[in-house]
Amino acid sequence: MKPLFYLNKYLLKYKWRLVLGTIFIIFSNLFGAYMPSIVNTATDNIIEYTNSSVHKDGEQSIMMLALYLAGTYVFLSFMKGVFLFFTRQTIIIMSRLIEYDLKNEIYNKYQALDMSFYKSNKTGDIMNRISEDVSKVRMYLGPAIMYSINLVVLFVLVISFMLRINVELTLYALMPLPIMSFLVYKVSRIINMKSEKVQISQSNLSSFVQEKISGIRVLKAYNRSNHFIEEFKEETLNYQIANLSLAKTNALFMPVIIFLIGLSTTITIYVGGEKAIDGKIDIGDILQFVIYVNMLTWPFASVGWVTSMVQRAAASQKRLNEFLELESEIKNAKNPIKDIKGSIEFKNVSFRYPESNILALNQVSFSIEEGTVVGITGKTGCGKSTIANLMCRLYDVTEGEILINNKNIKAYDISALRTAFGYVPQEVFLFSDTVANNISFGLKDGEVNEAKIIQAAKDAQVYENIINFEEGFETKIGEKGVTLSGGQKQRLSIARAIIKSPDYMIFDDCLSAVDTHTEENILKNLDRIMKNKTAVLIGHRISTLKNADRILLFDKGKLIEQGSHESLLANKKEYFELYERQHVKK
Ligand SMILES: Nc1ncnc2c1ncn2[C@@H]1O[C@H](COP(=O)(O)OP(=O)(O)OP(=O)(O)O)[C@@H](O)[C@H]1O
Numbered sequence: 195m196k197p198l199f200y201l202n203k204y205l206l207k208y209k210w211r212l213v214l215g216t217i218f219i220i221f222s223n224l225f226g227a228y229m230p231s232i233v234n235t236a237t238d239n240i241i242e243y244t245n246s247s248v249h250k251d252g253e254q255s256i257m258m259l260a261l262y263l264a265g266t267y268v269f270l271s272f273m274k275g276v277f278l279f280f281t282r283q284t285i286i287i288m289s290r291l292i293e294y295d296l297k298n299e300i301y302n303k304y305q306a307l308d309m310s311f312y313k314s315n316k317t318g319d320i321m322n323r324i325s326e327d328v329s330k331v332r333m334y335l336g337p338a339i340m341y342s343i344n345l346v347v348l349f350v351l352v353i354s355f356m357l358r359i360n361v362e363l364t365l366y367a368l369m370p371l372p373i374m375s376f377l378v379y380k381v382s383r384i385i386n387m388k389s390e391k392v393q394i395s396q397s398n399l400s401s402f403v404q405e406k407i408s409g410i411r412v413l414k415a416y417n418r419s420n421h422f423i424e425e426f427k428e429e430t431l432n433y434q435i436a437n438l439s440l441a442k443t444n445a446l447f448m449p450v451i452i453f454l455i456g457l458s459t460t461i462t463i464y465v466g467g468e469k470a471i472d473g474k475i476d477i478g479d480i481l482q483f484v485i486y487v488n489m490l491t492w493p494f495a496s497v498g499w500v501t502s503m504v505q506r507a508a509a510s511q512k513r514l515n516e517f518l519e520l521e522s523e524i525k526n527a528k529n530p531i532k533d534i535k536g537s538i539e540f541k542n543v544s545f546r547y548p549e550s551n552i553l554a555l556n557q558v559s560f561s562i563e564e565g566t567v568v569g570i571t572g573k574t575g576c577g578k579s580t581i582a583n584l585m586c587r588l589y590d591v592t593e594g595e596i597l598i599n600n601k602n603i604k605a606y607d608i609s610a611l612r613t614a615f616g617y618v619p620q621e622v623f624l625f626s627d628t629v630a631n632n633i634s635f636g637l638k639d640g641e642v643n644e645a646k647i648i649q650a651a652k653d654a655q656v657y658e659n660i661i662n663f664e665e666g667f668e669t670k671i672g673e674k675g676v677t678l679s680g681g682q683k684q685r686l687s688i689a690r691a692i693i694k695s696p697d698y699m700i701f702d703d704c705l706s707a708v709d710t711h712t713e714e715n716i717l718k719n720l721d722r723i724m725k726n727k728t729a730v731l732i733g734h735r736i737s738t739l740k741n742a743d744r745i746l747l748f749d750k751g752k753l754i755e756q757g758s759h760e761s762l763l764a765n766k767k768e769y770f771e772l773y774e775r776q777h778v779k780k
């Protein structure tokens with residue numbers, strides 16, 4: 195139960211719905227509990243009437259009474275229904291509102307957590323928390339709370355009605371009910387366990403299909419379809435087995451309940467019958483009892499059901515709490531500096547990826563003066579993208595420090611920092627949205643205008659491509675949309691970064707998929723855009739970097755050479771060799 199206490203703040207927030215819901219439950223049950231006594235009165239009167247010697251004139255009054263009782267019964271059941279409706283309208287709606295709040299809380303947490311969290315958790319797990327776990331918690335907040343209150347209220351009301359009629363009969367009639375609660379609890383647990391298995395095999399099945407569909411091109415090219423058809427059969431078979439076993443247990447559920455109701459009813463009639471023969475109670479009372487026993491059945495059955503529901507919710511909430519308590523390693527300092535300007539300096543920076551322990555940067559020192567362009571090159575895996583990650587503070591350094599305007603990067607406001615940086619990551623990611631929205635992604639709502647989007651597209655040399663699409667800038671890309679070529683994607687990603695016109699720019703290998711002619715055009719535009727801005731240009735081709743004010747050459751996480759293109763060539767060391775190799779190839 196303890197993990198669920200976390201939700202108390204939400205219950206408090208919606209306390210009036212809960213209080214009202216409880217009042218509605220009380221009223222609904224109050225009307226419900228009176229109904230059997232009407233049946234009792236009616237029965238007794240009919241028996242009395244039929245037993246008495248025939249009074250023709252009595253027929254009129256007994257008909258009137260019957261009409262009155264029937265009317266009352268209908269009225270009571272109508273009122274019961276009305277309050278039942280309001281109960282669901284308050285408590286179930288409360289659970290939906292909390293579900294909404296909780297999902298938002300979790301999503302905000304996702305946004306606040308740093309990259310390490312995403313690297314060390316599977317996407318499927320992250321998704322499950324916000325969907326599966328939250329929906330299990332909702333079952334506690336809605337149905338579980340509602341049925342629990344209902345049970346207590348109904349129990350108190352009905353039992354007090356029953357006790358008033360006959361104490362001994364009450365005890366006999368109730369005897370089988372706790373057994374039922376227990377059995378239902380056991381059966382629900384088995385059902386839950388089996389449903390979980392079904393869920394697991396279902397998610398296996400869908401991940402299987404999803405992966406094979408996204409890799410369909412490779413799959414077809416390598417002619418592996420038949421192989422995977424067999425594998426799919428196996429996966430569906432697992433799913434089928436899990437489902438059949440669940441169905442078997444489910445089939446057991448109702449018979450158990452029906453048997454125990456039958457038992458209760460039989461005991462009531464038997465014991466009640468004996469008492470009626472002794473004249474302690476009358477036939478109407480037995481009838482009233484039988485109805486009460488049936489009324490209590492579902493609430494008692496729900497004890498077992500609710501218990502297992504609460505257990506599952508607690509397990510889910512425990513998982514949620516574990517993660518809601520996580521703190522991002524990367525946090526704002528107190529009174530963070532919001533104004534970001536000046537040079538960037540790496541001072542003896544070493545960096546180890548927390549997930550893999552790989553030392554990606556080793557004692558690196560360099561500086562980028564304000565308003566200059568620095569090119570970074572080096573073999574694959576030498577740490578270039580890591581530098582970009584550190585500059586945007588996606589990670590914090592392991593050793594050494596990064597200074598902006600001679601102050602530690604940690605002193606700056608993170609969101610101001612990220613606004614100041616235009617970052618084109620190496621792995622292009624575009625959202626399933628229109629071209630225009632993808633380009634204007636980094637802008638605040640008020641800042642978006644068509645002219646800016648068109649200018650950015652032109653600067654990134656992707657404008658011609660876009661206007662050739664049928665719907666131009668309104669073309670949808672991504673799933674269900676137009677598929678872009680690698681180079682088109684890269685250029686859209688560049689447009690997205692430069693539209694912000696940020697003071698700092700990082701281009702991580704973003705010209706690798708464009709031809710040299712286009713590259714030259716883009717570089718020419720970037721020259722203009724980067725004027726007076728501080729920029730980092732990462733690339734493998736020297737042609738990309740040669741105009742940079744300074745070029746850094748990395749090898750295995752170490753900075754091995756730096757200087758202008760000309761001075762590095764004159765050095766005749768690694769950079770020169772790299773240049774020669776690339777030149778010979780052309
Ligand atoms: N998220 C990560 N988690 C763990 N290790 C990583 C991560 N990203 C990179 N690495 C490791 O850090 C090292 C440096 O990687 P980095 O991406 O900085 O290289 P790079 O110079 O950008 O290479 P490329 O030219 O191929 O883009 C590599 O050994 C890589 O395996």
Ligand SMILES: [Mg+2]
Binds near residue numbers: 578620703
């Ligand atoms: Mg890289």
